[in-house]
Amino acid sequence: MMNTEFSFIIVDDGELDRFLTRKFLELTYTGVSIRSFQDAQHVLDIIRMTPTGNNPAQTIILLDLQMPMMNGFQFVEEFEKLPPEVQKNYKVVVQTILTSKNDASDISAISAYKAVNSVIQKPLSREKLLSLIEQLKLEV
Amino acid sequence: MPDKIKILYVDDEPDNLIGFKASLRLHYKIFTAVNVPQALSTLDNNPDIRVVFCDQRMPDKTGVDFFEEIRTSHPLPVRILITAYTNVESIIDAINKGNIFRYLKKPWTETDLIAAIDEANKFYMANSMLSIKNEELQKAYNELNKFAHSVSHDIRGPLTGILGAINLAREMDDAEEMKEMMFLMEKSVKKLDAYVLSMHDYYSLQRGELKITEIDFNKIVDELKAIYDINAKINHIEFKVSVKQEEIFRNDAAPLTLIFNNLLSNAFKYQDKKSKTKSVEVSIEVKKNVATIYVKDTGIGILGSHVGEIFNLFYRSNSIEVGSGLGLYNVKSALLKLNGQIEVNSVLHQGTTFKVTIPSI
Numbered sequence: 074m075m076n077t078e079f080s081f082i083i084v085d086d087g088e089l090d091r092f093l094t095r096k097f098l099e100l101t102y103t104g105v106s107i108r109s110f111q112d113a114q115h116v117l118d119i120i121r122m123t124p125t126g127n128n129p130a131q132t133i134i135l136l137d138l139q140m141p142m143m144n145g146f147q148f149v150e151e152f153e154k155l156p157p158e159v160q161k162n163y164k165v166v167v168q169t170i171l172t173s174k175n176d177a178s179d180i181s182a183i184s185a186y187k188a189v190n191s192v193i194q195k196p197l198s199r200e201k202l203l204s205l206i207e208q209l210k211l212e213v
Numbered sequence: 214m215p216d217k218i219k220i221l222y223v224d225d226e227p228d229n230l231i232g233f234k235a236s237l238r239l240h241y242k243i244f245t246a247v248n249v250p251q252a253l254s255t256l257d258n259n260p261d262i263r264v265v266f267c268d269q270r271m272p273d274k275t276g277v278d279f280f281e282e283i284r285t286s287h288p289l290p291v292r293i294l295i296t297a298y299t300n301v302e303s304i305i306d307a308i309n310k311g312n313i314f315r316y317l318k319k320p321w322t323e324t325d326l327i328a329a330i331d332e333a334n335k336f337y338m339a340n341s342m343l344s345i346k347n348e349e350l351q352k353a354y355n356e357l358n359k360f361a362h363s364v365s366h367d368i369r370g371p372l373t374g375i376l377g378a379i380n381l382a383r384e385m386d387d388a389e390e391m392k393e394m395m396f397l398m399e400k401s402v403k404k405l406d407a408y409v410l411s412m413h414d415y416y417s418l419q420r421g422e423l424k425i426t427e428i429d430f431n432k433i434v435d436e437l438k439a440i441y442d443i444n445a446k447i448n449h450i451e452f453k454v455s456v457k458q459e460e461i462f463r464n465d466a467a468p469l470t471l472i473f474n475n476l477l478s479n480a481f482k483y484q485d486k487k488s489k490t491k492s493v494e495v496s497i498e499v500k501k502n503v504a505t506i507y508v509k510d511t512g513i514g515i516l517g518s519h520v521g522e523i524f525n526l527f528y529r530s531n532s533i534e535v536g537s538g539l540g541l542y543n544v545k546s547a548l549l550k551l552n553g554q555i556e557v558n559s560v561l562h563q564g565t566t567f568k569v570t571i572p573s574i
Contacts, residue, residue, distance in 0.1 A: 089374040089397040093381055096394075100384055139370070170369045196377035199384060 078210065080130050083109035084116050084148065085137040085168070090195070094135055094168070097202050106130075113143040117151055125158050132162060133209065138169040138183060145169070149186045164190045164209060168197065217242040218334055219261055221290070223252040223279065224268040233266070236323045241330065249274050249282075256287045263289075264333040266317075269296035269303065277307040284312055289340070291333035295319055356526065363527045363538065367408050371401035411539040414471055418546045423465045425574050430456045430497045430504070433466075437473055437495070444481050451492040458499040462573045468547035469571070473508075475540040476567050480510035485562065499573070506569040514561040523557070 083094045091109045098107055110116050116134070138145035145167060152165065165188050172194060173180045184192055191208065193201055221244045222233045230245040237243055244259060246252035248271070256262060265283070269276040280292045294307060297319040307313045314333055317325055378398050385391055434454045445452035473495075480493040494509040515523060522528045524545040527538035548555055553571035 087370060087374055087401075089371075089378060089394075089401050092394065092397050093374065093377045096381055096385075096390070100381075170373045195373040196380055198377070198380045 078130060079206075080106035080132050081108070082116060082119075082132055082134045083107065084111075084113050084134060084140075084145075085109070086111050086140040087137070090137065090168075093197055097197055097199060101199065101202055101206070111140075113140060113145070113148040117143075117148065120152070120155065120159065120163065123159075123162075125156075125162060131164060131209075134163055134165045136165055136167050138167060138171060138179070146183060149183065149188055153186065153188050160188060163188075164212075166190050166205060166209075167192045168195055169193075170195045218263050218330070219244065219259055220264045220266070220330065221246065221252065221255055221259075221262050222266045223247075223249070223271075223276075224266075224295070225271045226268070229268065233326075237326065237330075240327070249279055252279070253283070253286070256283065256290070260287075260289070263291060263337045264293060264330055265290045266293050266295055268319075269294055269300065275303070277303050277312060280307065280312040281310065289337070291337050293317060293329055293333060295321065359526055367538075368405065371405045374398075374401050408539070411543060414543050415539055415546070418468065418471070418543060418550065423550065424467065425463050426466055428462045428464060428466055428469065430458045430462070430499065433470065433473065434495065434497070436470075437477060440474075441477055441481060441493070445493070448481070448484065449491060450481060450484060451490070453492065453494045455496045456498075458497065458504075460499055460502070460573075462499050462502075462504055464551050464571060464574050468550045471547045472544050472551075472553075472569060473506075475544045476508040476569075479540060480508055480512065480565070483512040483565070484510065485513050502573040504569075504571045504573070506571070507566060508569070509564065509566040511564040514563055514565055515557070515559040516561060517559075520557055520559060524555075 081098055083091050085091045085094065088111075091111070095107050095109055098105060110119075113136070136145050136148060143151075149165060152160065152163075165186075167183055167189055169180075169183075169192065171179050180192060183189055190212075191205065193205060217240065219242045220237070222230060223246045224230050224233075225247055227247060230247070234243045234245060244255050244262065246255050252265075252267070256265070265280075267276040267279050271279075274282075276294050276296070280294065283290070283292070291314045292312065294304065294313045294316040295318075296304065296316060304313075304316050308316075314336060315329060317329055375398055378394055381394065382391065385394070434456050438452070438454060441452055444450070477493065477495070484491045484493075488511060490511065492509075492511050494507070496507045496509075498505050519528075524541050526542045528542075544555065548569070548571070551571050552574075553569060556568045557565065558568070559565040
C-alpha cells in the first residue's frame, strides 16, 4: 500500500548515515523506491530534471543539515525557488544531529521554512521513522 | 641597539624646548612643539611617541586642557604635566580626571626627567602588552567558538551514526548486512580517532616551543615511504620521491613532519577514483639555506573559488571525502612556526601541487 504513496530520497554526506536510513526504510517498507545521495546540489539537479505532473507518488526527501559544499539550509533555500507544481511532489524531512535544546536557533530557523515538513533528531530509530510516516500519511 | 624612545615636549617658550632637547637627546628621540596644533600634527605623524610632556601655562590652551583633548584623540602616549607654579587645584583635577600620569615642577632637573620618563615608559609598555594580550585572547576566544561549533558535527556526527547503527543492529538478522554495517561503523570510529589526533596536533602547535635540530630529509622521506607505500600499493597510486640535500638544514622537526603528513594524506585521500594513472610525487631540494618542497598529486583538484579558503580553520572544500577541516589549518600554523611559506596550484579533475619553502635556522 505504502509503495504507491511515497518514494524516498536520502541526502546525507555521511556514508554510515545513508546506509542506516536506507536500511531502516527497507526494514519498514519492502519494495519502496529509495535513492541516496551525498551531494545536495546533485539532488536539486535531479528534481529540476524530473518531469512534473504524471507523478502520483510523493517523494520524501530525508535531508541532513550539516554538509560541506551545499548544506541543508542552502538546499531548502534553493528548493523553495522551484515552481510550486514541482515542489508539491516532494516533502522535505530534516534529519539532524542538532538538538532543540542546544541548537534552538538553528532548529527553529530550519523549521520556519515552508518546504520543511518536519525535523527528526538523529540517531534514527524504527520508532521515529514509523511515527514520521504515520504523520505524513495523515497529511496526504 | 633598539630604537630610541620617542618623546614630545610642548611648551610656548622656545628656550625651554631647547634646554629640554639638549639634556635628553642623547638617550631619547625628542620632538618639540610650540603650540597645540603643532603638537597634534607631531602626534599624528609619529603614532609611536610614548611620552608627552606639556607646560601648563600656554597662551592658547592650558596643559591640562591639551591633555584632556589628546586623551581621546591620542590615547596611547603617557601624559606628564610640567608646571612652574604649584597650581595645586588644576593638578589635582587633572590627575583625578585621569588626564595625566604625573606632574613635574619647574625648574626640572635632568634626574627628575629621566626618572619620570622611565616610569612613564614602563606604564606605556604595560599598557601595550595588555592590548596585545587582549588581541591574543580575542583570537583564542574566536577559535574556541569555532571549536565548540565544530565539535557538534565532527564528534557528534560519527557518534550518532554509531548509535543509529546500534539501534538498527537490534532489528537486523542478516550476517552479511551486519558485516557491511560494521565496516561503516569502523570507518566512523576511525574518523573520530583521526579528528582527536588532529586536535592534538592543533594544540601542540599552538602551545609548543621550537626545538631546532639538524634535519636529514632523506630520513624523513624514508619514514614517509614506510607509511604511505602500503596505501599506494592498495590503491594503485604511484608514489615517487626525490631528495636533493647537500647542505645542513636546521629547523624544528615536529612541525615539519606534520606538514608532510597532512599534505601527503590529502594527496592520497583526494585521488580521482576513476582515474587510470594515479600518482603522488614528493620532491625536496635544499639550496642556499632554503628547503623547497613540492607535493604533487593527480587528484580531484580544488575549485578555484575554494583555494583561498582551504587553510582556514574548519573549512572543507569537498563532499566526496570529508576531512576534519583541521589538516591544512595545522599545516599553515606549522609553517608559521617554521617561518615558511606555502603556495597551492590546483586544476579541477587534474590535480593539486603544494609548494612549501622553509628556511634553515
